[in-house]
Amino acid sequence: MKKTGHIRTIVAGSKPLLTPECGDCQTSVGNQTCGI
Amino acid sequence: MWNFQEVKLIQAEDRCLAFDVNSGSLHELDAVAWGLLRLFQDSGDWRQSVRDAAQLYGQEKVSAAAAEVEALHEAGHLFTPDPGWERYAPGPGPDLKALCLNVSHDCNMSCGYCFVPGQVRTGREIMPGRVIRAALDFLLKSSSHRHLAVDFFGGEPLLNQAGIREGVAYALDRGPDRNWKFTLTTNTLLFDDDVCSFTLDHNFGLVLSCDGRPAVHDTFRLTVGGRGTAAVVARRLQDYFQRAAGQEHYVRGTYTRRNLDFTEDVRYLAGLGARSISLEPVVADPEQPFALHEEDIPRIREEYFRLARFLRDQEQAGCRISFYHFQLDLPGGPCAAKRLTGCGAGYQYLAVAPDGGLYPCHQFVGHPEYCLGDLDRGIKRPDLQEQFRQAHVFAKPACRSCWARFLCGGGCHAQAALAGGASLPGGSLGRPYSLACKLVQARLEGALYYLALGEPLQEGTEPAA
Numbered sequence: 114m115k116k117t118g119h120i121r122t123i124v125a126g127s128k129p130l131l132t133p134e135c136g137d138c139q140t141s142v143g144n145q146t147c148g149i
Numbered sequence: 150m151w152n153f154q155e156v157k158l159i160q161a162e163d164r165c166l167a168f169d170v171n172s173g174s175l176h177e178l179d180a181v182a183w184g185l186l187r188l189f190q191d192s193g194d195w196r197q198s199v200r201d202a203a204q205l206y207g208q209e210k211v212s213a214a215a216a217e218v219e220a221l222h223e224a225g226h227l228f229t230p231d232p233g234w235e236r237y238a239p240g241p242g243p244d245l246k247a248l249c250l251n252v253s254h255d256c257n258m259s260c261g262y263c264f265v266p267g268q269v270r271t272g273r274e275i276m277p278g279r280v281i282r283a284a285l286d287f288l289l290k291s292s293s294h295r296h297l298a299v300d301f302f303g304g305e306p307l308l309n310q311a312g313i314r315e316g317v318a319y320a321l322d323r324g325p326d327r328n329w330k331f332t333l334t335t336n337t338l339l340f341d342d343d344v345c346s347f348t349l350d351h352n353f354g355l356v357l358s359c360d361g362r363p364a365v366h367d368t369f370r371l372t373v374g375g376r377g378t379a380a381v382v383a384r385r386l387q388d389y390f391q392r393a394a395g396q397e398h399y400v401r402g403t404y405t406r407r408n409l410d411f412t413e414d415v416r417y418l419a420g421l422g423a424r425s426i427s428l429e430p431v432v433a434d435p436e437q438p439f440a441l442h443e444e445d446i447p448r449i450r451e452e453y454f455r456l457a458r459f460l461r462d463q464e465q466a467g468c469r470i471s472f473y474h475f476q477l478d479l480p481g482g483p484c485a486a487k488r489l490t491g492c493g494a495g496y497q498y499l500a501v502a503p504d505g506g507l508y509p510c511h512q513f514v515g516h517p518e519y520c521l522g523d524l525d526r527g528i529k530r531p532d533l534q535e536q537f538r539q540a541h542v543f544a545k546p547a548c549r550s551c552w553a554r555f556l557c558g559g560g561c562h563a564q565a566a567l568a569g570g571a572s573l574p575g576g577s578l579g580r581p582y583s584l585a586c587k588l589v590q591a592r593l594e595g596a597l598y599y600l601a602l603g604e605p606l607q608e609g610t611e612p613a614a
Contacts, residue, residue: 118213118217119178119179119181119182119210119213119214119217120167120176120177120178120179120182120214120217120218120221121176121177122174122175122176122221122226123166123175123176123177123600123601124173124174124175124479124480124600125172125174125226125480126169126172126173126174126175126226126479126480135484136244136246136294136497137294137295137296138483138484138487142482142483142487142488142491142492142555142556142557142558143477143478143482143488143555143556143557143558143593143596144473144474144476144477145482145483145487146478146481146482146483147481147482147483147484
């Protein structure tokens with residue numbers, strides 16, 4: 114973002130819909146990582 | 150116009166944050182942007198909010214802030230439209246991929262807040278080898294997954310060390326083409342050098358129970374004879390940290406109404422050498438004096454903010470501590486289906502009781518109305534299993550509009566069904582337990598603040614009011 118801006122983007126979040134569920138992630142969700 | 154339900158505003162200590170629900174983006178706002186979005190939150194009228202904000206902060210600043218909001222919206226990072234995931238319908242797969250083996254209902258401790266039903270604890274059952282083998286055969290037969298997980302749980306699982314060793318050997322022998330992940334949850338009293346070597350040899354993940362400061366730990370975590378265990382657990386942990394640096398582990402504790410200053414317990418555990426810590430809210434009958442209540446939530450939220458700052462201060466001093474629930478992967482993370490279905494209890498993950506009974510997860514063991522079947526006959530309650538499969542975020546009215554829905558996954562089924570541990574009438578898989586929701590929301594606010602603190606304030610950005 115601009116240095117003189119009023120808003121600072123800390124994380125530009127995102128896409129996984131395009132990925133079919135592979136099931137390889139660990140069962141326990143925001144703390145989980147993708148199994149791919 | 151934009152839907153404000155899709156943005157969560159968070160004031161954490163001296164920082165003002167905006168979390169975009171549908172993109173997972175996180176922003177820090179200065180006083181002008183914060184004031185503008187607060188006005189919009191109250192009125193729902195963007196143009197009017199811009200005019201009102203201009204009266205308060207000046208036309209030039211508000212016009213610039215409004216332009217930034219609109220640019221972020223165009224870029225898909227603020228007021229992002231709903232991604233349409235409500236059309237999600239659970240398919241038949243993926244199938245079973247993890248088992249929790251209750252290898253010992255017996256325990257060498259008698260913790261005051263234990264969630265295991267009393268009749269299960271007093272039964273003191275040990276899972277025999279034939280049940281362990283049958284459970285692993287069931288997993289192999291039920292699952293096409295390459296990655297399979299087995300958690301040895303109790304009670305205290307190390308009261309059945311022979312069973313654990315037999316289970317590991319049997320799994321590796323019968324499933325040599327599978328990638329096995331073993332975990333062990335232990336109170337550490339029996340975690341000696343021999344056990345440590347075994348877990349290292351087989352790449353176990355460990356969950357080591359300790360609540361923190363000795364006075365806190367010894368409030369609840371007592372031997373069967375009523376003696377405190379803090380001193381021996383501290384020694385076990387320190388021995389382990391010296392020996393097994395690098396092994397996947399978490400020191401896992403419980404906080405209750407009696408230690409809402411739990412940052413001090415994280416500080417104590419870090420002092421012992423712990424670098425991976427998880428502290429979680431107690432699951433208890435609301436009538437218990439140590440149970441958490443909704444009136445505690447503001448204090449708990451502030452404590453999570455305090456914990457976030459403590460962890461960042463430690464990092465500045467060269468000591469990185471992983472607090473499990475603060476580890477959010479906003480740019481990546483799991484796929485949509487995983488985000489909507491949560492833990493997978495009941496169909497991807499099952500618990501096995503010592504008698505071979507199958508349950509949706511370890512918290513349902515001892516609740517016969519939730520028994521799904523047994524190892525001899527297989528799943529005998531496919532209707533109940535289907536209820537768990539269908540209990541996704543968009544099937545729960547309370548979750549559909551919750552700002553945390555894609556980070557939470559719909560809440561704990563056991564807490565919903567058992568209404569927080571009290572087995573209250575009206576518990577339902579379709580309705581998350583309200584107190585648990587508020588605790589998760591407060592913790593997620595802390596996690597987002599932790600992320601924000603990892604980024605230094607940018608030059609030229611006014612500190613937020």
